[in-house]
Amino acid sequence: MEQPQKKLVLASDNKGKLREFQAMFSPLGVDVAPQGAFGVTSAEEPFRTFLENALAKARHASAQTGLPAMADDSGICVDALGGAPGVWSARFAGEDADDAANNRLLVEKLQGAASRRAHYMCVLVAVRSPEDPEPLVAEGVWQGEVVDQPKGEGGFGYDPHFLVPELGRTAAELTAEEKNARSHRGRALAVMAKLLKDRWQW
Incomplete structure (x- = not known):
């Protein structure tokens, strides 16, 4: 008998993130x-x-919807900048900054830097309820380098400037399948998919 589809609220309205989450969890029967579909504000x-930001976002979305919720907090951490922009990646050039402004500031701050090493960091948190005492936590790291000239039309955020050395291409030049x-x-x-299966029996 086919299992009923499980619903999970993503504590974000970022379309790029939503596509990646749906592609990963759809095969598991998770909607x-x-x-924003529930009127939840950021x-x-x-x-x-x-970790702290992701947990706060997941608990907030679960409290507003009464459903299990998942949040990620992610960003780019640059060695020469002491790990910045880090948690402020989306707001690096200001609260209302767009991707282009953030990228311009990053490239500007790296002028003359000896190292261009950087990594993307992602922390994912899932909660069954706002008070869930056992949130699921998953981390992922992607190593690369920052390049001055943007390349590629895909992805979002800092992807056009994030070179993947072993491929010789930026994250924005990869197909969705390659990136995922x-x-x-x-x-x-x-x-997280494994944790959902093992711990929540999803």
Whole structure:
């Protein structure tokens, strides 16, 4: 007998993230819906770590919807900048900054830097309820380098400037399948999918 589809609220309205989550969880029979579909507003993200921000967002979305919720907090961490932009990746150039502005500032700050090493970091958190004492936590890291000239039309965020050395292409030049197979979020999602199956019996 076919299992009923399980619904999970994604604590984000980012279309790029939503596509990646749906692609990963659809085969598991999990319907991932953005929080905006339920009228949920964005949670505050005042913390200095990816884990704390992701947990706050997941609990907020679950409290507003009464459904299990998942959130990710992710960003690019650049060695020469002491790990910045980190948790402030989406707001690097200001609260209302777009991807282009954030990328311009990153490239500007790296002028003259000896190292261009960077990595994308993703922390995923899932809760069954707002008070869930056992949130599921998955992490993923993707190593690369920052390049001055953007390349590629795919992806979002810093992808056009994030070179994957072993491929000789930026994240924005990869197909969705290539990106999901090796990206920070793809790796964290693969771990989370196993946790959902093992711990929640989904």
